[in-house]
Amino acid sequence: MFDSLQDRLGSILNGLTGRGALSEKDVSAALREVRRALLEADVALEVVREFTERVRAKAVGAEVLKSIKPGQMVVKIVHDELIETLGSEGVSIDLNAPAPVTLMMVGLQGSGKTTTTGKIAKRLKDKQRKKVLMASLDTRRPAAQEQLKVLGEQTQVDTLPIIAGQGPVEIAVRAEQAARLGGYDVVILDTAGRTHIDEPLMVEMANIKVRTKPHEILLVADSLTGQDAVNLARSFDERVGVTGIVLTRVDGDGRGGAALSMRAVTGKPIKLIGVGEKMDALEDFHPSRIADRILGMGDIVSLVEKAAENIDAEKAAAMAKKMQAGKFDLNDLADQIRQMQTMGGMGGMMGLMPGMGKMKDQMASAGLDDKMLKRQLAIIGSMTPKERSQPDILKHSRKKRIAAGSGTNSAEINKLLKMHRQMADLMKTMGKKGKGGMMKQMMGGLAGKMGMGGLGGGMPGGMGGMPDLSKMDPKQIEAMAKAMQQGGGAPGMPNMPPGIGGPGGLPGLPGSGGGVPGLPGLPGKKK
Amino acid sequence: MTDAPEETPRAEETPPVSTDETGSPAPVKSAGHPTSVPEAGEHHPQPVESPDEPEFLRSDAVEDDQADDSDFSWLDSDLPPDEDEDAPRSSAVARDRPLPEVSDDAGFRLREEARREDQSVAAAPKLPWLQRLREALGRSSSNLTGSITSIFTKRRLDDDVLQDFEDVLIQADLGVETAMRITDRLSEGRYGKEISGSEVKRVLAEEIEKTLDPVAQPLELDLDKVPHVILVVGVNGTGKTTTIGKLAAKLTRAGISVTLAAGDTFRAAAVEQLKIWGERTNSEVVARQIGADAAGLAFDAYDVAVKNKSDVLIIDTAGRLQNKAELMAELEKIIRVLQKRDPDSPHTVLQTLDATTGQNAMNQVDIFRNVAGVNGLVMTKLDGTARGGILVAIGSKHKLPVYFVGVGEGIDDLEPFKAKDFANAIAGIEAERQGAAAS
Ligand SMILES: Nc1nc2c(ncn2[C@@H]2O[C@H](COP(=O)(O)OP(=O)(O)OP(=O)(O)O)[C@@H](O)[C@H]2O)c(=O)[nH]1
Ligand SMILES: [Mg+2]
Numbered sequence: 001m002f003d004s005l006q007d008r009l010g011s012i013l014n015g016l017t018g019r020g021a022l023s024e025k026d027v028s029a030a031l032r033e034v035r036r037a038l039l040e041a042d043v044a045l046e047v048v049r050e051f052t053e054r055v056r057a058k059a060v061g062a063e064v065l066k067s068i069k070p071g072q073m074v075v076k077i078v079h080d081e082l083i084e085t086l087g088s089e090g091v092s093i094d095l096n097a098p099a100p101v102t103l104m105m106v107g108l109q110g111s112g113k114t115t116t117t118g119k120i121a122k123r124l125k126d127k128q129r130k131k132v133l134m135a136s137l138d139t140r141r142p143a144a145q146e147q148l149k150v151l152g153e154q155t156q157v158d159t160l161p162i163i164a165g166q167g168p169v170e171i172a173v174r175a176e177q178a179a180r181l182g183g184y185d186v187v188i189l190d191t192a193g194r195t196h197i198d199e200p201l202m203v204e205m206a207n208i209k210v211r212t213k214p215h216e217i218l219l220v221a222d223s224l225t226g227q228d229a230v231n232l233a234r235s236f237d238e239r240v241g242v243t244g245i246v247l248t249r250v251d252g253d254g255r256g257g258a259a260l261s262m263r264a265v266t267g268k269p270i271k272l273i274g275v276g277e278k279m280d281a282l283e284d285f286h287p288s289r290i291a292d293r294i295l296g297m298g299d300i301v302s303l304v305e306k307a308a309e310n311i312d313a314e315k316a317a318a319m320a321k322k323m324q325a326g327k328f329d330l331n332d333l334a335d336q337i338r339q340m341q342t343m344g345g346m347g348g349m350m351g352l353m354p355g356m357g358k359m360k361d362q363m364a365s366a367g368l369d370d371k372m373l374k375r376q377l378a379i380i381g382s383m384t385p386k387e388r389s390q391p392d393i394l395k396h397s398r399k400k401r402i403a404a405g406s407g408t409n410s411a412e413i414n415k416l417l418k419m420h421r422q423m424a425d426l427m428k429t430m431g432k433k434g435k436g437g438m439m440k441q442m443m444g445g446l447a448g449k450m451g452m453g454g455l456g457g458g459m460p461g462g463m464g465g466m467p468d469l470s471k472m473d474p475k476q477i478e479a480m481a482k483a484m485q486q487g488g489g490a491p492g493m494p495n496m497p498p499g500i501g502g503p504g505g506l507p508g509l510p511g512s513g514g515g516v517p518g519l520p521g522l523p524g525k526k527k
Numbered sequence: 528m529t530d531a532p533e534e535t536p537r538a539e540e541t542p543p544v545s546t547d548e549t550g551s552p553a554p555v556k557s558a559g560h561p562t563s564v565p566e567a568g569e570h571h572p573q574p575v576e577s578p579d580e581p582e583f584l585r586s587d588a589v590e591d592d593q594a595d596d597s598d599f600s601w602l603d604s605d606l607p608p609d610e611d612e613d614a615p616r617s618s619a620v621a622r623d624r625p626l627p628e629v630s631d632d633a634g635f636r637l638r639e640e641a642r643r644e645d646q647s648v649a650a651a652p653k654l655p656w657l658q659r660l661r662e663a664l665g666r667s668s669s670n671l672t673g674s675i676t677s678i679f680t681k682r683r684l685d686d687d688v689l690q691d692f693e694d695v696l697i698q699a700d701l702g703v704e705t706a707m708r709i710t711d712r713l714s715e716g717r718y719g720k721e722i723s724g725s726e727v728k729r730v731l732a733e734e735i736e737k738t739l740d741p742v743a744q745p746l747e748l749d750l751d752k753v754p755h756v757i758l759v760v761g762v763n764g765t766g767k768t769t770t771i772g773k774l775a776a777k778l779t780r781a782g783i784s785v786t787l788a789a790g791d792t793f794r795a796a797a798v799e800q801l802k803i804w805g806e807r808t809n810s811e812v813v814a815r816q817i818g819a820d821a822a823g824l825a826f827d828a829y830d831v832a833v834k835n836k837s838d839v840l841i842i843d844t845a846g847r848l849q850n851k852a853e854l855m856a857e858l859e860k861i862i863r864v865l866q867k868r869d870p871d872s873p874h875t876v877l878q879t880l881d882a883t884t885g886q887n888a889m890n891q892v893d894i895f896r897n898v899a900g901v902n903g904l905v906m907t908k909l910d911g912t913a914r915g916g917i918l919v920a921i922g923s924k925h926k927l928p929v930y931f932v933g934v935g936e937g938i939d940d941l942e943p944f945k946a947k948d949f950a951n952a953i954a955g956i957e958a959e960r961q962g963a964a965a966s
Contacts, residue, residue, distance in 0.1 A: 042885035110764025226885025
């Protein structure tokens with residue numbers, strides 16, 4: 001789906017190696033791709049336009065260093081400019097005012113205001129030892145006030161008692177009084193979500209501001225927002241003057257272009273990001289991580305986190321034991337496939353990896369898609385427990401039954417069995433060699449088997465080796481996709497988990513029980 | 528920070544699943560191979576496995592049973608019935624009342640009507656919702672209209688114009704690919720020629736409509752056997768619970784009885800939120816305490832719906848990001864458990880998409896469809912300035928029916944999805960006519 005910008009620029013600018021400086025023409029060609037990459041990442045068009053003009057000004061005539069390619073040079077300039085636009089990190093919530101300091105949360109419906117209110121309160125209480133009072137002014141959405149109350153109980157932060165029938169402004173005023181009388185350091189006002197073209201509600205919001213004079217007004221916005229991000233950010237900012245932005249759902253797999261859009265049109269800092277549903281899933285904002293995502297550089301950090309999150313420690317340990325015993329049955333294979341599937345299937349994983357964009361397309365065109373995963377699971381699912389643990393007993397009549405049950409045919413079943421056999425053999429060999437470097441061997445081994453020499457070299461070294469993929473020539477990738485499809489007669493996909501496998505194969509791999517540290521050779525983020 | 532003890536556990540932290548996934552007192556089963564539920568009718572369940580291999584039933588109980596049961600037990604048992612045969616283990620009951628009349632503009636219809644309608648001539652009623660939808664969409668497209676008009680008053684169609692046109696589509700969240708596809712279509716046979724603003728709009732509307740028309744379908748309810756189960760899924764905050772409330776209102780008003788299941792057992796006050804919608808729509812809400820197993824709740828709710836003789840069971844679920852494997856697996860489990868009651872359920876898996884979401888909405892559909900078998904969409908929050916253009920790309924890729932659009936927070940703010948209105952509004956055609964009428 002998304003090629004990394006580097007991939008794209010590579011194909012446009014690779015011919016330019018050796019020239020001294022970037023010409024106007026080179027830059028223009030590159031900027032077309034930059035534009036597209038930004039738009040695919042949901043950066044608003046008007047922001048893209050300004051941004052590319054700024055890049056143009058910096059790039060034309062820029063010296064291309066000897067050791068790097070012009071494409072990389074442009075990516076670097078774009079990257080630096082992105083980070084600069086996104087703003088510096090570590091702008092925290094400002095509490096530098098007489099107590100009680102009022103924070104007001106505003107935003108569209110469903111953007112995450114209430115959850116964020118709870119998170120900020122908890123953070124201030126735990127990390128800054130502040131006495132915090134939360135008040136919900138959302139009298140419109142059913143049970144919204146109740147929701148904040150429950151969050152208060154969970155985080156042990158006080159909430160303003162609910163009085164039925166009061167309007168938002170009244171509640172806000174009451175919260176202020178309660179905070180003053182109760183000796184609170186901070187009072188957080190959680191307002192109802194509103195559409196910025198809903199005039200009466202925008203007026204209401206402005207009234208709340210006038211009556212409570214908040215020290216901080218935080219715009220809470222979904223990082224998955226599309227082009228509308230500029231409209232909403234501008235409207236809220238014009239109306240009440242936001243002092244900062246909190247981006248939510250950054251733990252999703254969106255490219256996060258809305259961050260750039262909102263920052264660019266308001267000039268207001270992104271203060272915090274929400275990275276999960278738990279009350280402690282709130283982090284400081286790091287422009288470089290978002291910049292990498294927007295550029296489709298593959299956020300290695302989030303890839304690793306994702307893999308770690310998906311590793312079921314118990315299963316991994318059980319798998320390790322089985323492997324040592326040389327046992328890898330169809331249940332295990334099904335586990336692997338399922339892990340892969342739930343991690344977002346082929347698409348989800350590939351999208352996160354740098355340089356995988358092209359390969360994804362190749363694989364899709366070779367029919368190596370998520371449907372195949374589903375069919376493979378259906379086949380295994382139609383087997384009896386005994387058949388799954390002892391695939392050897394699968395003879396003709398059983399295969400016929402399984403084919404009927406899973407809506408497949410015996411050729412597909414045979415392919416699956418063959419692939420399983422190969423994997424099981426490999427596991428057996430590795431089981432004997434002990435734990436150390438098992439994953440490396442497995443990957444290398446499978447890659448070799450599947451004729452994936454190039455990949456085998458890149459992957460087993462850990463994910464840090466992956467960016468090499470982006471330099472692979474398309475023919476190689478094509479050959480690889482082919483190899484995977486036919487590779488030793490094995491059908492493509494399910495080779496993926498262990499093979500290409502970093503991601504798909506990680507879950508359940510021995511030694512990975514502890515999560516990330518178990519990934520051999522993983523050098524963390526590498527640029 | 529480690530998990531705060533006071534927080535509600537979510538999928539990854541829930542205690543190990545008992546052999547009975549439903550978490551409710553359930554009929555005794557042999558390990559890994561659920562037997563039929565007691566009320567099997569004349570169709571006795573036919574095990575998939577051939578009868579000459581009885582040992583498989585128990586062979587696995589000793590080693591491996593854990594992994595097996597939690598993963599695939601549902602699959603080893605009876606496969607979904609062949610096409611047109613009656614579901615062997617279904618607990619669904621035949622509806623014993625006459626079917627209600629549903630008006631043509633309801634946005635849903637009964638399977639029965641669908642059959643009838645084939646012969647009848649569809650009326651084209653003038654409806655209040657149409658006006659509302661137009662207003663909502665018209666407002667959101669005013670920007671777009673402005674751009675197109677200004678670009679295209681008597682101009683030759685050249686690359687610059689096409690680029691501007693593509694930009695306009697991109698701003699509506701159609702995405703670069705789709706915008707280019709439509710732009711190409713516009714340039715075909717027209718490149719270099721004079722073209723008027725209204726012609727451009729027409730081409731745009733036609734293209735969008737062409738993609739969306741096949742997916743603009745009413746929600747079809749099969750009430751021959753009830754309850755018809757609707758599972759509502761989607762990313763956090765996209766409007767699941769609100770949509771359920773609005774849909775329940777639509778159905779109950781049409782004389783279709785509804786039971787609601789508060790399957791969001793995670794988010795604070797999610798149960799209370801749905802309960803309020805239950806009161807508003809006179810529908811029973813089946814709920815458990817926060818932190819309870821959602822699949823178990825769905826299972827119970829099914830039985831309550833049967834007991835209530837409800838026509839429709841709508842199950843709310845906790846919002847989840849599509850890239851969270853464990854949470855997505857929880858949806859699979861809900862479905863699996865429901866299928867123990869009725870192999871055809873959930874009949875409808877409805878996904879809510881927020882119109883303000885950008886290109887990620889495509890990912891959302893890709894994965895929810897893959898994991899939870901989504902077979903229908905609702906686009907919410909079209910009452911803002913977001914245009915929801917990603918729906919065009921989703922429509923052309925997935926061909927999933929889009930049943931409704933959400934145009935506000937009120938109980939009546941759920942409209943049937945109409946491709947032409949949506950397309951015209953994006954193209955600015957309706958907005959213009961309205962503007963002309965106003966002046
Ligand atoms: N303007 C507008 N707001 C909507 C619409 N649909 C839902 N909302 C609002 O969006 C917010 C989130 O809606 P919910 O129904 O709670 O969303 P949900 O998907 O159930 O959320 P979670 O259960 O928290 O994941 C609420 O404030 C709703 O009132 C719509 O069509 N238009
Ligand atoms: Mg909800």
